[in-house]
Amino acid sequence: MNKDLRIVFVLFPRITQLDFTGPHEVLWRAPDARCVLASSAGGRIQADGGLAFDTVPIADVDGCELLLVPGGYGTLDAMADAHLLAQMRRLAAGARHVVSVCTGSLLLGAAGLLRGHRAACHWAWRELLAAYPEVTPDAARIVHDGRVWSGGGVTAGIDVALAVLADVAGAEYAQSVQLAIEYAPAPPFDAGRPESAPAGVRQRMQQRLQAMGADRRAAVQRAAAALAAAG
Amino acid sequence: MNKDLRIVFVLFPRITQLDFTGPHEVLWRAPDARCVLASSAGGRIQADGGLAFDTVPIADVDGCELLLVPGGYGTLDAMADAHLLAQMRRLAAGARHVVSVCTGSLLLGAAGLLRGHRAACHWAWRELLAAYPEVTPDAARIVHDGRVWSGGGVTAGIDVALAVLADVAGAEYAQSVQLAIEYAPAPPFDAGRPESAPAGVRQRMQQRLQAMGADRRAAVQRAAAALAAAG
Numbered sequence: 001m002n003k004d005l006r007i008v009f010v011l012f013p014r015i016t017q018l019d020f021t022g023p024h025e026v027l028w029r030a031p032d033a034r035c036v037l038a039s040s041a042g043g044r045i046q047a048d049g050g051l052a053f054d055t056v057p058i059a060d061v062d063g064c065e066l067l068l069v070p071g072g073y074g075t076l077d078a079m080a081d082a083h084l085l086a087q088m089r090r091l092a093a094g095a096r097h098v099v100s101v102c103t104g105s106l107l108l109g110a111a112g113l114l115r116g117h118r119a120a121c122h123w124a125w126r127e128l129l130a131a132y133p134e135v136t137p138d139a140a141r142i143v144h145d146g147r148v149w150s151g152g153g154v155t156a157g158i159d160v161a162l163a164v165l166a167d168v169a170g171a172e173y174a175q176s177v178q179l180a181i182e183y184a185p186a187p188p189f190d191a192g193r194p195e196s197a198p199a200g201v202r203q204r205m206q207q208r209l210q211a212m213g214a215d216r217r218a219a220v221q222r223a224a225a226a227l228a229a230a231g
Numbered sequence: 232m233n234k235d236l237r238i239v240f241v242l243f244p245r246i247t248q249l250d251f252t253g254p255h256e257v258l259w260r261a262p263d264a265r266c267v268l269a270s271s272a273g274g275r276i277q278a279d280g281g282l283a284f285d286t287v288p289i290a291d292v293d294g295c296e297l298l299l300v301p302g303g304y305g306t307l308d309a310m311a312d313a314h315l316l317a318q319m320r321r322l323a324a325g326a327r328h329v330v331s332v333c334t335g336s337l338l339l340g341a342a343g344l345l346r347g348h349r350a351a352c353h354w355a356w357r358e359l360l361a362a363y364p365e366v367t368p369d370a371a372r373i374v375h376d377g378r379v380w381s382g383g384g385v386t387a388g389i390d391v392a393l394a395v396l397a398d399v400a401g402a403e404y405a406q407s408v409q410l411a412i413e414y415a416p417a418p419p420f421d422a423g424r425p426e427s428a429p430a431g432v433r434q435r436m437q438q439r440l441q442a443m444g445a446d447r448r449a450a451v452q453r454a455a456a457a458l459a460a461a462g
């Protein structure tokens with residue numbers, strides 16, 4: 001019997017690396033974890049910021065118990081990659097946990113994997129989830145709905161990974177990993193949510209996001225339409 | 232005039248990847264940041280957990296404004312790499328910020344870069360810092376002492392990186408990055424410090440660490456002796 005916990009991280013160009021490196025640091029420590037980085041065609045994937053990661057073609061991955069989909073600006077292009085979406089559906093069909101971090105939930109949605117589910121997303125992109133049929137955006141940092149787990153923006157990946165690890169290996173095991181990575185966060189500022197950030201900081205970020213707002217909406221609408229056309 | 236903010240991340244085998252991928256996600260967003268991954272001989276560096284990173288030989292790096300040294304189990308071997316330590320000293324001589332995360336402070340100490348300084352470290356390794364002459368272990372999560380900044384274990388790298396970014400680019404800029412990466416952490420458990428972890432979790436981890444305690448102490452004592460011999 002195969003008792004490995006096979007974990008597949010779905011990568012794509014212009015990923016936000018911390019969306020998956022955070023959860024990776026938590027989840028590789030799970031009992032019998034076997035982590036694989038996969039992408040649409042395999043090969044070297046470049047993250048925003050310059051780090052690069054080698055991946056295998058996702059079609060070469062037999063199956064997994066846990067599928068994790070991070071986010072980043074590249075999500076918009078990845079949502080139009082029909083091959084990637086089909087492979088995500090194939091792997092998700094056999095997975096016990098389907099997890100997204102940040103805008104990775106938009107990619108899960110494009111693959112049709114969120115139908116009937118609530119999901120988290122980066123705060124600035126969250127409402128876009130509502131473009132998918134029967135998907136409910138949820139403002140919580142960790143959202144658990146059936147076998148689908150999702151986290152808010154970027155750093156929420158560490159939180160959601162610990163919650164998933166507790167589900168996989170028990171709360172005490174997850175706590176031992178939390179202690180090992182000394183995860184007692186103490187941000188020097190309280191600016192991590194739009195509700196708590198200084199007004200000027202929030203407004204300038206919203207202006208920058210507004211400039212790309214039409215592109216973002218169009219990408220999600222195209223993905224939602226493709227999903228509807230596929231039935 | 233060169234106004235780039237050149238940031239060098241010092242990597243070595245068996246690094247804990249989140250020690251530097253967390254700060255990297257924060258610091259590449261600094262104005263005019265130019266990030267370089269460097270290691271003793273260059274080439275592919277394997278982190279514990281399986282991720283790998285391509286690096287340049289540290290001797291090929293001209294200089295930098297910010298030197299960041301992460302930690303991990305590989306610190307023990309890196310502390311005996313005289314070439315790496317000499318190159319760290321060379322780069323630190325021209326740097327405005329010298330930063331460590333987790334057991335990276337043991338490596339800074341081995342390079343003689345902590346003399347006269349307080350420094351943070353992973354909670355389970357912190358007291359080893361006292362083996363170095365004129366180095367004071369500090370239990371704070373973020374320690375700022377002159378141009379030396381240090382963070383506690385693994386995830387503290389995100390906190391210390393935001394504090395360094397505020398020093399480099401201003402508090403408001405750092406807050407905008409905190410908002411972009413939605414850093415409003417909400418761990419599902421309160422087990423990230425030995426003081427808060429359940430007793431059973433803490434005791435089992437201390438037992439595991441005790442098993443390698445002699446090796447750890449010996450490695451630090453060798454590094455301290457080499458430092459004293461070099462004057």
